[in-house]
Amino acid sequence: MMTLPVDYESDDYQFLKTLNEDVQVLPVSPTANHWDIQMENDDYVNLTGKESLRNAICIAIMTRFxxxxxxxxxxxxxxxxxxxxxxxxxxxxxxxxxxYISEVLENMRRIQEVNSLKVSDSDTCSYLVEFNVTSVNDETITGSVNI
Structure with a gap:
């Protein structure tokens, strides 16, 4: 069984383990509503700490209920x-x-508090969702997703 490479020396791994690990997903293009798993050297890109939580939030929002x-x-x-x-x-x-997105964020065990959530028009057929949350270990995470 193959395991993803982990940077055991990073602060995220050493001090933010409660935020878990994840496989990175990113938008295919800046305007695309399609995201894909990121690959590097024929392997998945692994995220830990704050980046893992930001990634998990985007995955939860983009997954249909x-x-x-x-x-x-x-x-x-x-x-x-x-x-x-x-x-x-x-x-x-x-x-x-x-x-709906507020409900998703409030139900995530890794999130202590939703500080802000803003939904605005992105273009003629999508919305831009911007969020700011505090993780269970008091780290502030910001991010956005187009839906």
Whole structure:
């Protein structure tokens, strides 16, 4: 069995283990709503600490609610915002997206507090979601995702 390379000397690994490890995903392009697993030297890119939490947040937001329900560990995992995919853009839809994403963030065990969450128009058919959270070990994490 092959394991991902880990930087055992990094501060993230040594001091932020409670934030877990993850395989990195990034947008295919700056304007794309499609993300993909990152590869380096024919292997997955492994993340730890704050970067792992930011990555996990993006994965949770981008996963449709109950998409992984066949895996017991992931029952009721994901974000309901995808139910609004064909809804016309409006302030109410923006508000619902904010509620759904807030629910996802508040249900993540690695997040202590949601400091801010902003949903704004990104272009004619998507929204930009910006978040700022405090992790369980008091690290502040910011990030964004287009949905």
């Amino acid at each position: 109950n998409e992984l329900d066949s895996i017991p560990l992931y029952e009721e995992f994901g974000c309901r915002a995808h139910q609004l995919i064909k809804a016309n853009k409006s302030e109410m839809v923006k508000y619902e997206i904010e509620l």
